[in-house]
Amino acid sequence: xxxxxxxxxxxxxxxxxxxxxxxxxxxxxxxxxLVNRCADALDRGGKLVITGIGKSxxxxxxxxxxxxxxxxxxxxxxxxxxxxxxxxxxxxxDLLIALSYSGETEELLVVLNPAKRLGVELVSITGNAESTLxxxxxxxxxxxxxxxxxxxxxxxxTTTTALLVLGDALAMxxxxxxGFTKNDFGxxxxxxxxxxxxxxxxxxxxxxxxxxxxxxxxxxVKDAIYAMGQVRSGNAVIVDRENRxxxxxxxxxxRRLAEKGGDLLQLAMKDVMTPDPIAxxxxxxxxxxxxxxxxxxxxxxVVVDRDKKVLGCIDIQDLPGMKML
Numbered sequence: 001x002x003x004x005x006x007x008x009x010x011x012x013x014x015x016x017x018x019x020x021x022x023x024x025x026x027x028x029x030x031x032x033x034l035v036n037r038c039a040d041a042l043d044r045g046g047k048l049v050i051t052g053i054g055k056s057x058x059x060x061x062x063x064x065x066x067x068x069x070x071x072x073x074x075x076x077x078x079x080x081x082x083x084x085x086x087x088x089x090x091x092x093x094d095l096l097i098a099l100s101y102s103g104e105t106e107e108l109l110v111v112l113n114p115a116k117r118l119g120v121e122l123v124s125i126t127g128n129a130e131s132t133l134x135x136x137x138x139x140x141x142x143x144x145x146x147x148x149x150x151x152x153x154x155x156x157x158t159t160t161t162a163l164l165v166l167g168d169a170l171a172m173x174x175x176x177x178x179g180f181t182k183n184d185f186g187x188x189x190x191x192x193x194x195x196x197x198x199x200x201x202x203x204x205x206x207x208x209x210x211x212x213x214x215x216x217x218x219x220x221v222k223d224a225i226y227a228m229g230q231v232r233s234g235n236a237v238i239v240d241r242e243n244r245x246x247x248x249x250x251x252x253x254x255r256r257l258a259e260k261g262g263d264l265l266q267l268a269m270k271d272v273m274t275p276d277p278i279a280x281x282x283x284x285x286x287x288x289x290x291x292x293x294x295x296x297x298x299x300x301x302v303v304v305d306r307d308k309k310v311l312g313c314i315d316i317q318d319l320p321g322m323k324m325l
Contacts, residue, residue: 019158046093063167103131203282206312247273
Protein backbone atom coordinates (compact mmCIF):
# COMPACT_ATOMS: atom_id res chain seq x y z
CA UNK A 1 0.00 0.00 0.00
CA UNK A 2 1.38 3.39 -1.04
CA UNK A 3 1.71 5.79 1.87
CA UNK A 4 0.31 9.30 1.66
CA UNK A 5 2.69 12.24 1.48
CA UNK A 6 1.96 13.14 5.10
CA UNK A 7 2.45 9.58 6.31
CA UNK A 8 5.79 9.31 4.53
CA UNK A 9 6.92 12.74 5.73
CA UNK A 10 6.11 11.86 9.34
CA UNK A 11 7.93 8.57 8.94
CA UNK A 12 11.05 10.48 7.82
CA UNK A 13 10.75 12.68 10.91
CA UNK A 14 10.43 9.61 13.12
CA UNK A 15 13.44 7.88 11.57
CA UNK A 16 15.66 10.93 11.89
CA UNK A 17 14.55 11.58 15.48
CA UNK A 18 15.33 7.93 16.21
CA UNK A 19 18.82 8.48 14.84
CA UNK A 20 19.43 11.60 16.96
CA UNK A 21 18.25 9.81 20.11
CA UNK A 22 20.46 6.82 19.33
CA UNK A 23 23.49 9.07 18.89
CA UNK A 24 22.70 10.94 22.09
CA UNK A 25 22.56 7.70 24.05
CA UNK A 26 25.86 6.52 22.54
CA UNK A 27 27.86 9.61 23.50
CA UNK A 28 30.72 8.59 25.76
CA UNK A 29 34.11 9.63 26.97
CA UNK A 30 35.36 10.10 23.41
CA UNK A 31 33.10 13.14 23.04
CA UNK A 32 34.41 14.59 26.29
CA UNK A 33 37.94 14.03 25.02
CA LEU A 34 37.01 15.84 21.78
CA VAL A 35 35.78 18.80 23.81
CA ASN A 36 39.00 18.89 25.83
CA ARG A 37 41.19 18.67 22.73
CA CYS A 38 39.23 21.44 21.04
CA ALA A 39 39.53 23.66 24.10
CA ASP A 40 43.26 22.93 24.40
CA ALA A 41 43.86 23.79 20.75
CA LEU A 42 41.94 27.05 21.05
CA ASP A 43 43.68 27.96 24.31
CA ARG A 44 47.04 27.50 22.57
CA GLY A 45 46.02 29.98 19.91
CA GLY A 46 45.07 27.37 17.32
CA LYS A 47 41.82 26.88 15.48
CA LEU A 48 39.50 24.01 14.61
CA VAL A 49 39.73 22.88 10.99
CA ILE A 50 36.76 20.86 9.76
CA THR A 51 37.11 18.74 6.63
CA GLY A 52 34.78 16.45 4.73
CA ILE A 53 33.29 15.97 1.29
CA GLY A 54 29.82 15.58 -0.15
CA LYS A 55 26.97 15.88 2.34
CA SER A 56 29.40 15.62 5.25
CA UNK A 57 31.25 18.58 3.78
CA UNK A 58 28.12 20.70 3.74
CA UNK A 59 27.50 19.84 7.40
CA UNK A 60 31.16 20.57 8.12
CA UNK A 61 30.77 24.10 6.76
CA UNK A 62 27.82 24.68 9.05
CA UNK A 63 29.72 23.25 12.02
CA UNK A 64 32.65 25.59 11.38
CA UNK A 65 30.34 28.59 11.05
CA UNK A 66 28.49 27.78 14.28
CA UNK A 67 31.68 27.16 16.24
CA UNK A 68 33.20 30.43 15.07
CA UNK A 69 30.04 32.36 15.92
CA UNK A 70 30.24 31.28 19.56
CA UNK A 71 33.89 32.02 20.11
CA UNK A 72 35.62 28.83 18.93
CA UNK A 73 37.55 29.93 15.81
CA UNK A 74 36.97 27.35 13.10
CA UNK A 75 37.32 27.00 9.36
CA UNK A 76 36.24 24.48 6.73
CA UNK A 77 38.91 22.92 4.53
CA UNK A 78 37.81 21.14 1.36
CA UNK A 79 39.91 17.96 1.04
CA UNK A 80 40.31 18.20 -2.74
CA UNK A 81 41.36 21.85 -2.60
CA UNK A 82 43.69 20.94 0.27
CA UNK A 83 45.69 18.74 -2.13
CA UNK A 84 46.24 21.80 -4.31
CA UNK A 85 47.48 24.29 -1.76
CA UNK A 86 44.70 24.77 0.78
CA UNK A 87 46.61 22.52 3.15
CA UNK A 88 48.30 25.77 4.10
CA UNK A 89 45.20 26.48 6.17
CA UNK A 90 46.66 24.13 8.77
CA UNK A 91 49.05 25.65 11.28
CA UNK A 92 50.75 24.63 14.49
CA UNK A 93 48.31 24.12 17.39
CA ASP A 94 45.32 23.56 15.07
CA LEU A 95 43.04 20.55 15.51
CA LEU A 96 41.84 18.79 12.35
CA ILE A 97 38.37 17.21 12.53
CA ALA A 98 37.54 14.86 9.65
CA LEU A 99 33.95 13.90 8.85
CA SER A 100 32.99 10.74 6.96
CA TYR A 101 30.18 8.40 7.89
CA SER A 102 31.70 5.44 6.04
CA GLY A 103 35.23 6.36 7.05
CA GLU A 104 36.39 5.19 3.62
CA THR A 105 35.92 8.34 1.52
CA GLU A 106 38.91 8.24 -0.81
CA GLU A 107 39.10 11.98 -1.55
CA LEU A 108 39.29 12.63 2.19
CA LEU A 109 41.71 9.88 3.14
CA VAL A 110 44.41 10.87 0.64
CA VAL A 111 44.86 14.29 2.19
CA LEU A 112 45.07 13.17 5.83
CA ASN A 113 48.60 11.79 5.88
CA PRO A 114 50.02 14.99 4.36
CA ALA A 115 48.00 16.93 6.93
CA LYS A 116 49.33 14.84 9.82
CA ARG A 117 52.90 15.38 8.59
CA LEU A 118 52.34 19.07 9.38
CA GLY A 119 52.13 18.07 13.04
CA VAL A 120 48.41 18.58 13.71
CA GLU A 121 46.23 16.18 15.66
CA LEU A 122 43.53 14.37 13.71
CA VAL A 123 40.10 13.65 15.16
CA SER A 124 37.52 11.72 13.16
CA ILE A 125 33.75 11.58 13.45
CA THR A 126 32.53 8.47 11.66
CA GLY A 127 29.88 5.81 11.73
CA ASN A 128 32.49 3.07 11.39
CA ALA A 129 34.95 2.85 14.29
CA GLU A 130 36.93 0.17 12.38
CA SER A 131 37.31 2.21 9.21
CA THR A 132 40.52 3.43 7.59
CA LEU A 133 39.73 6.94 8.79
CA UNK A 134 39.35 5.78 12.38
CA UNK A 135 42.65 3.90 12.24
CA UNK A 136 44.45 7.00 10.99
CA UNK A 137 43.01 9.21 13.74
CA UNK A 138 44.42 10.21 17.10
CA UNK A 139 40.84 10.17 18.42
CA UNK A 140 37.63 8.77 16.97
CA UNK A 141 34.08 9.77 17.90
CA UNK A 142 31.77 6.98 16.70
CA UNK A 143 28.34 8.05 15.48
CA UNK A 144 26.49 5.04 14.09
CA UNK A 145 22.77 5.59 13.51
CA UNK A 146 20.14 2.86 13.08
CA UNK A 147 19.05 3.66 9.52
CA UNK A 148 18.71 6.30 6.85
CA UNK A 149 15.29 7.75 6.07
CA UNK A 150 15.84 6.90 2.41
CA UNK A 151 13.69 3.97 1.21
CA UNK A 152 16.76 2.10 -0.05
CA UNK A 153 19.08 3.18 2.76
CA UNK A 154 21.59 5.08 0.64
CA UNK A 155 20.78 8.80 0.65
CA UNK A 156 22.48 10.58 3.59
CA UNK A 157 19.55 11.77 5.69
CA THR A 158 19.59 10.50 9.26
CA THR A 159 23.39 10.47 9.25
CA THR A 160 23.71 14.12 8.22
CA THR A 161 21.00 15.22 10.65
CA ALA A 162 22.72 13.40 13.49
CA LEU A 163 26.09 14.91 12.49
CA LEU A 164 24.54 18.37 12.43
CA VAL A 165 23.19 17.93 15.96
CA LEU A 166 26.52 16.54 17.13
CA GLY A 167 28.24 19.65 15.78
CA ASP A 168 25.76 21.87 17.57
CA ALA A 169 26.35 19.94 20.79
CA LEU A 170 30.10 20.45 20.44
CA ALA A 171 29.65 24.18 19.84
CA MET A 172 27.35 24.64 22.82
CA UNK A 173 29.53 22.62 25.20
CA UNK A 174 32.57 24.66 24.14
CA UNK A 175 30.54 27.85 24.59
CA UNK A 176 29.92 26.89 28.22
CA UNK A 177 33.40 25.51 28.85
CA UNK A 178 35.14 28.62 27.54
CA GLY A 179 32.84 31.09 29.32
CA PHE A 180 31.41 32.70 26.17
CA THR A 181 28.85 35.37 27.14
CA LYS A 182 26.02 37.34 25.54
CA ASN A 183 28.31 40.35 25.34
CA ASP A 184 30.88 38.22 23.51
CA PHE A 185 28.13 37.06 21.16
CA GLY A 186 27.15 40.67 20.49
CA UNK A 187 30.71 41.60 19.55
CA UNK A 188 30.78 38.80 16.97
CA UNK A 189 27.32 39.63 15.55
CA UNK A 190 27.29 43.41 15.04
CA UNK A 191 24.87 43.32 12.14
CA UNK A 192 21.32 42.15 11.55
CA UNK A 193 18.54 41.34 13.98
CA UNK A 194 20.77 39.12 16.11
CA UNK A 195 23.28 41.91 16.51
CA UNK A 196 20.64 44.40 17.54
CA UNK A 197 19.18 41.99 20.07
CA UNK A 198 22.47 41.48 21.87
CA UNK A 199 23.97 44.95 21.58
CA UNK A 200 20.99 47.28 22.02
CA UNK A 201 19.72 48.01 25.52
CA UNK A 202 16.38 49.15 26.87
CA UNK A 203 17.55 52.77 26.84
CA UNK A 204 18.25 52.45 23.09
CA UNK A 205 14.74 51.11 22.40
CA UNK A 206 12.71 53.50 24.51
CA UNK A 207 10.92 56.71 23.69
CA UNK A 208 12.72 59.37 25.67
CA UNK A 209 10.93 61.76 28.02
CA UNK A 210 10.08 64.28 25.30
CA UNK A 211 7.99 61.56 23.64
CA UNK A 212 6.55 60.09 26.84
CA UNK A 213 3.25 61.25 28.35
CA UNK A 214 4.18 61.92 31.99
CA UNK A 215 1.26 62.86 34.22
CA UNK A 216 0.60 63.28 37.93
CA UNK A 217 -1.62 60.96 39.97
CA UNK A 218 -4.20 63.78 40.29
CA UNK A 219 -4.39 64.29 36.53
CA UNK A 220 -7.81 63.50 35.00
CA VAL A 221 -8.41 60.84 32.41
CA LYS A 222 -9.30 63.63 29.96
CA ASP A 223 -5.99 65.39 30.46
CA ALA A 224 -4.05 62.12 30.34
CA ILE A 225 -5.67 61.24 26.99
CA TYR A 226 -4.73 64.71 25.73
CA ALA A 227 -1.11 64.22 26.89
CA MET A 228 -0.99 60.84 25.15
CA GLY A 229 -2.25 62.43 21.93
CA GLN A 230 0.38 65.16 22.09
CA VAL A 231 3.22 62.65 21.92
CA ARG A 232 1.29 60.01 19.95
CA SER A 233 1.70 57.42 22.67
CA GLY A 234 -0.52 54.54 23.64
CA ASN A 235 0.06 55.13 27.34
CA ALA A 236 0.48 57.70 30.07
CA VAL A 237 3.10 57.16 32.76
CA ILE A 238 2.10 58.38 36.21
CA VAL A 239 4.95 59.84 38.26
CA ASP A 240 5.43 61.71 41.52
CA ARG A 241 7.09 65.11 41.86
CA GLU A 242 10.56 63.53 41.71
CA ASN A 243 9.65 61.75 38.48
CA ARG A 244 9.52 58.36 40.20
CA UNK A 245 7.23 55.75 38.71
CA UNK A 246 3.81 55.30 40.32
CA UNK A 247 1.71 53.68 37.63
CA UNK A 248 0.67 53.44 34.00
CA UNK A 249 -2.55 54.10 32.10
CA UNK A 250 -2.93 52.70 28.58
CA UNK A 251 -5.39 53.16 25.75
CA UNK A 252 -6.53 49.62 26.55
CA UNK A 253 -7.34 50.73 30.09
CA UNK A 254 -9.37 53.60 28.64
CA ARG A 255 -11.38 51.27 26.41
CA ARG A 256 -12.16 48.99 29.35
CA LEU A 257 -13.33 52.00 31.40
CA ALA A 258 -15.49 53.24 28.54
CA GLU A 259 -17.32 49.91 28.44
CA LYS A 260 -18.48 50.54 32.02
CA GLY A 261 -20.00 53.92 31.11
CA GLY A 262 -20.28 56.96 33.37
CA ASP A 263 -18.36 60.23 33.50
CA LEU A 264 -14.95 58.60 33.26
CA LEU A 265 -13.17 61.62 31.76
CA GLN A 266 -13.08 63.36 35.13
CA LEU A 267 -11.67 60.41 37.04
CA ALA A 268 -8.17 60.87 38.49
CA MET A 269 -5.23 58.78 37.33
CA LYS A 270 -4.61 57.53 40.87
CA ASP A 271 -8.03 55.85 40.75
CA VAL A 272 -7.71 54.19 37.34
CA MET A 273 -4.01 53.58 36.77
CA THR A 274 -2.22 50.25 37.07
CA PRO A 275 0.02 50.82 40.10
CA ASP A 276 3.63 49.60 40.20
CA PRO A 277 3.68 48.47 36.55
CA ILE A 278 6.41 46.30 35.08
CA ALA A 279 9.53 48.41 34.64
CA UNK A 280 13.05 47.61 33.47
CA UNK A 281 16.47 49.09 34.00
CA UNK A 282 17.78 51.12 31.08
CA UNK A 283 20.83 48.86 30.78
CA UNK A 284 18.80 45.66 30.24
CA UNK A 285 19.73 43.97 26.95
CA UNK A 286 17.18 44.15 24.15
CA UNK A 287 16.98 40.35 24.00
CA UNK A 288 15.78 40.31 27.62
CA UNK A 289 13.32 43.13 26.94
CA UNK A 290 11.81 41.14 24.07
CA UNK A 291 11.51 38.04 26.24
CA UNK A 292 9.69 40.07 28.91
CA UNK A 293 7.26 41.65 26.43
CA UNK A 294 6.42 38.23 25.03
CA UNK A 295 6.17 36.48 28.38
CA UNK A 296 3.94 39.11 30.02
CA UNK A 297 1.88 39.80 26.88
CA UNK A 298 2.22 43.57 27.27
CA UNK A 299 2.62 46.38 24.73
CA UNK A 300 4.19 49.05 26.96
CA UNK A 301 7.20 48.86 29.23
CA VAL A 302 8.49 51.69 31.42
CA VAL A 303 12.24 52.22 31.62
CA VAL A 304 13.63 53.50 34.91
CA ASP A 305 16.94 54.13 36.63
CA ARG A 306 18.06 52.62 39.93
CA ASP A 307 15.99 55.16 41.89
CA LYS A 308 12.84 54.23 39.93
CA LYS A 309 12.93 57.58 38.15
CA VAL A 310 11.39 57.28 34.70
CA LEU A 311 13.79 57.50 31.75
CA GLY A 312 11.28 56.74 29.02
CA CYS A 313 8.90 54.10 27.75
CA ILE A 314 9.14 51.23 25.28
CA ASP A 315 6.13 51.02 22.99
CA ILE A 316 5.76 47.77 21.04
CA GLN A 317 4.56 49.68 17.98
CA ASP A 318 8.05 51.20 17.63
CA LEU A 319 9.84 47.84 17.45
CA PRO A 320 9.18 46.99 13.76
CA GLY A 321 10.87 50.26 12.80
CA MET A 322 13.92 49.17 14.78
CA LYS A 323 13.74 45.79 12.99
CA MET A 324 13.26 44.09 16.35
CA LEU A 325 10.14 42.21 15.27
